[in-house]
Amino acid sequence: MSRRALLAGNWKMHLTIAQAVELAQAVAAVCADCRDRDVMLAPPFTALAGVAQALQGSNVFLGAQNVAWEAQGAFTGEIAPPMLIDIGVRMVIIGHSERRQIFLEDNVMINRRLRAALEFGLIPVLCIGETLEERESGATFAVLEKQLRGALHDVPPGQAEQIVLAYEPVWAIGTGKTASTEQAQEAHHFLRNLLADIYNKKLAETIRVLYGGSVKPDNIDALMAQADIDGALVGGAALQVESFKRIIRFQ
Numbered sequence: 001m002s003r004r005a006l007l008a009g010n011w012k013m014h015l016t017i018a019q020a021v022e023l024a025q026a027v028a029a030v031c032a033d034c035r036d037r038d039v040m041l042a043p044p045f046t047a048l049a050g051v052a053q054a055l056q057g058s059n060v061f062l063g064a065q066n067v068a069w070e071a072q073g074a075f076t077g078e079i080a081p082p083m084l085i086d087i088g089v090r091m092v093i094i095g096h097s098e099r100r101q102i103f104l105e106d107n108v109m110i111n112r113r114l115r116a117a118l119e120f121g122l123i124p125v126l127c128i129g130e131t132l133e134e135r136e137s138g139a140t141f142a143v144l145e146k147q148l149r150g151a152l153h154d155v156p157p158g159q160a161e162q163i164v165l166a167y168e169p170v171w172a173i174g175t176g177k178t179a180s181t182e183q184a185q186e187a188h189h190f191l192r193n194l195l196a197d198i199y200n201k202k203l204a205e206t207i208r209v210l211y212g213g214s215v216k217p218d219n220i221d222a223l224m225a226q227a228d229i230d231g232a233l234v235g236g237a238a239l240q241v242e243s244f245k246r247i248i249r250f251q
């Protein structure tokens with residue numbers, strides 16, 4: 001089963017509109033000859049409209065960094081799925097560890113966001129991952145299982161096949177510490193088996209599982225060589241065209 005690689009850039013709370021548009025144009029130019037891989041950019045909400053325009057006619061997917069679970073209403077500070085679709089968003093990051101850790105989003109909330117995204121036809125990039133404390137206490141797989149089962153609660157197989165999963169060990173995000181290729185592959189293999197258990201083997205083989213956590217030009221090739229790693233969710237290194245370009249052009 002060959003899964004199409006996805007290289008996704010999460011710009012977090014960085015860049016003005018002008019900076020975001022410039023970077024998006026540069027990435028679109030890099031991707032003009034991307035035939036066998038997908039690329040996604042998730043700018044901050046303020047830059048979505050500008051980046052949507054910059055990406056028009058390109059093969060780069062526009063992503064958002066979160067989504068509300070209701071279509072409209074009294075939800076100050078939230079952005080509804082139809083609003084994202086209206087602006088041209090196709091993918092959305094859900095359950096990023098910064099949302100979980102800093103803004104206390106739990107598995108129930110993440111499940112609601114995920115189901116809303118799917119209902120409105122957005123492709124969710126669902127993030128899960130253990131903290132350093134959890135890894136050191138041997139709880140990694142139990143934590144991943146709880147997060148994945150919680151996020152996928154009541155998601156039927158017909159919708160689950162749209163999901164992209166991102167394994168992001170919290171201790172590796174923005175720290176310069178990457179999981180070793182063996183640690184990453186072990187977790188990805190575990191997640192694929194878990195998906196097979198929740199749904200079935202065929203579906204598990206089609207779902208892309210990205211690795212995230214200090215992905216850089218000098219570790220992308222080794223990560224992508226692993227059997228169950230289908231792409232990368234990239235923070236810091238996605239903010240410069242040269243480093244993201246090398247990641248997009250992994251070998």
Ligand code: PEP
Binds near residue numbers: 174175212235
């Ligand atoms: C992320 O934002 O999901 C991420 C993995 O960040 P970084 O690449 O900077 O570790």
